[in-house]
Amino acid sequence: MANYNPKSLKAEEFINHQEILDTLAYAETHKNDLKLIDEILEKAKERKGLSHREASVLLACENEEKTKEIYDLAEQIKKDFYGNRIVMFAPLYLSNYCVNGCLYCPYHAKNKHIPRKKLTQEEVANEVIALQDMGHKRLAIEAGEDPVHNPIEYILDCIKTIYSIKHKNGAIRRVNVNIAATTVENYRKLKDAGIGTYILFQETYHKKNYEILHPTGPKHNYDYHTEAMDRAMEGGIDDVGIGVLFGLDKYRYEFAGLLMHAEHLEAVHGVGPHTISVPRVKKADDIDPTEFDNSLSDEMFCKIAACIRIAVPYTGMIVSTRETPEVREQIIRLGVSQISGGSRTSVGGYCEQERPHDTEQFDVSDNRTLDEVVNWLMRAGYIPSFCTACYREGRTGDRFMSLCKSGQIQNCCHPNALMTLKEFLMDYASEDTRKIGEAMIEKEIDNIGKEKVKDIVRERLVKIADGDRDFRF
Numbered sequence: 477m478a479n480y481n482p483k484s485l486k487a488e489e490f491i492n493h494q495e496i497l498d499t500l501a502y503a504e505t506h507k508n509d510l511k512l513i514d515e516i517l518e519k520a521k522e523r524k525g526l527s528h529r530e531a532s533v534l535l536a537c538e539n540e541e542k543t544k545e546i547y548d549l550a551e552q553i554k555k556d557f558y559g560n561r562i563v564m565f566a567p568l569y570l571s572n573y574c575v576n577g578c579l580y581c582p583y584h585a586k587n588k589h590i591p592r593k594k595l596t597q598e599e600v601a602n603e604v605i606a607l608q609d610m611g612h613k614r615l616a617i618e619a620g621e622d623p624v625h626n627p628i629e630y631i632l633d634c635i636k637t638i639y640s641i642k643h644k645n646g647a648i649r650r651v652n653v654n655i656a657a658t659t660v661e662n663y664r665k666l667k668d669a670g671i672g673t674y675i676l677f678q679e680t681y682h683k684k685n686y687e688i689l690h691p692t693g694p695k696h697n698y699d700y701h702t703e704a705m706d707r708a709m710e711g712g713i714d715d716v717g718i719g720v721l722f723g724l725d726k727y728r729y730e731f732a733g734l735l736m737h738a739e740h741l742e743a744v745h746g747v748g749p750h751t752i753s754v755p756r757v758k759k760a761d762d763i764d765p766t767e768f769d770n771s772l773s774d775e776m777f778c779k780i781a782a783c784i785r786i787a788v789p790y791t792g793m794i795v796s797t798r799e800t801p802e803v804r805e806q807i808i809r810l811g812v813s814q815i816s817g818g819s820r821t822s823v824g825g826y827c828e829q830e831r832p833h834d835t836e837q838f839d840v841s842d843n844r845t846l847d848e849v850v851n852w853l854m855r856a857g858y859i860p861s862f863c864t865a866c867y868r869e870g871r872t873g874d875r876f877m878s879l880c881k882s883g884q885i886q887n888c889c890h891p892n893a894l895m896t897l898k899e900f901l902m903d904y905a906s907e908d909t910r911k912i913g914e915a916m917i918e919k920e921i922d923n924i925g926k927e928k929v930k931d932i933v934r935e936r937l938v939k940i941a942d943g944d945r946d947f948r949f
């Protein structure tokens with residue numbers, strides 16, 4: 477039997493089944509051990525993170541008072557590291573051709589009635605124009621796995637097209653990529669194409685169940701999938717985004733696995749994941765999420781987010797429109813730093829007037845427009861940020877993390893958020909959103925620490941009002 481070793485490059489050693497079972501047993505035994513929970517919370521207050529075992533005890537804890545402390549600490553850590561900024565993005569579905577057999581995904585190869593669609597480069601350009609006209613600057617491209625229809629060359633062509641479109645004042649300044657696990661050589665090509673984060677959801681860390689849930693196709697290979705981030709890093713991509721599809725397996729198992737994966741990346745590459753996503757299985761074409769029997773309550777879902785925030789304070793956390801506005805509001809407060817808005821999860825969906833359902837990957841629970849989401853965020857006291865500066869300034873991987881850890885990053889993020897929000901207000905916002913936004917910017921300028929930076933931001937805001945774009949620190 478494989479031994480646990482976070483430094484190993486073998487999936488079964490760094491995501492070790494026995495270690496997860498031992499962790500869950502430890503958490504169960506200690507879930508009401510208030511002395512231990514206090515010690516873990518004290519350690520967490522140092523904001524250097526927690527191990528998967530420590531965080532698993534917090535997740536299992538049933539004591540109401542301690543649970544409240546967990547939430548309060550998560551909220552405080554969120555404020556300390558991310559301020560009140562929320563980064564905005566949108567998914568862009570390129571193709572739903574897929575050779576895999578994932579039991580939870582309507583794009584699975586055996587689904588014979590879902591229309592298959594792959595965007596031409598002209599269609600990609602039209603989608604990008606529609607996204608730019610909403611105000612988006614950051615995309616996550618999505619595609620099924622199909623070496624014939626969606627080879628890496630197709631993905632690279634799409635990235636080129638996306639970056640080339642400059643419609644009115646619009647531009648997509650960061651393309652994150654969510655495609656199936658691939659080779660080091662292909663990761664290098666993605667890196668050379670100028671991608672931001674490479675995102676790949678583990679779906680489930682439980683190997684046996686993973687193999688059942690992925691009965692056919694290349695994705696069936698658990699080890700190849702689980703070791704993908706190491707290949708991505710070998711290929712030069714230093715911002716990687718991990719996640720599990722909550723609802724497929726027991727959430728405590730997934731939570732421990734997720735943190736072990738983060739510990740592994742840090743141990744081997746000296747830098748943990750750039751982001752963690754927390755998707756939940758949703759209804760879709762021929763998919764009924766209740767079939768998976770592991771759905772979790774909104775309350776537990778929020779607790780998971782709070783415990784992730786405490787365990788890995790420097791890692792961004794992403795929530796999509798799979799969640800309702802109500803859940804999004806809670807989870808943003810507890811730790812999420814990036815959300816999608818105005819999303820269409822179908823191939824070619826942004827060019828349609830009405831949200832199309834025929835090629836949708838999953839049912840969207842937040843159907844508001846980007847302007848409505850931006851408006852809602854600001855009313856709740858958050859600054860919607862369209863910033864993409866870090867990776868364009870070479871602040872990626874361990875450089876980004878060390879800036880984060882020293883608190884230096886705040887000097888860039890806050891002013892960049894205000895300047896990119898100003899661009900949104902000038903180019904895309906409704907009158908009401910603009911009014912709220914201008915007042916917010918005025919108020920938030922005072923929260924910039926350095927006087928000199930404040931002056932520069934004021935100057936640049938005037939220039940943005942006069943038509944200049946794309947300033948950044």
Ligand code: SAM
Nearest residue numbers: 580581618619620654655656677721757758838
């Ligand atoms: N095809 C790529 C792969 O296999 O990794 C990635 C792209 S896929 C379009 C993006 C993600 O959507 C998947 O990794 C999965 O977690 C999620 N997904 C699939 N079916 C879903 C469903 N019914 N509800 C919610 N999310 C789903």
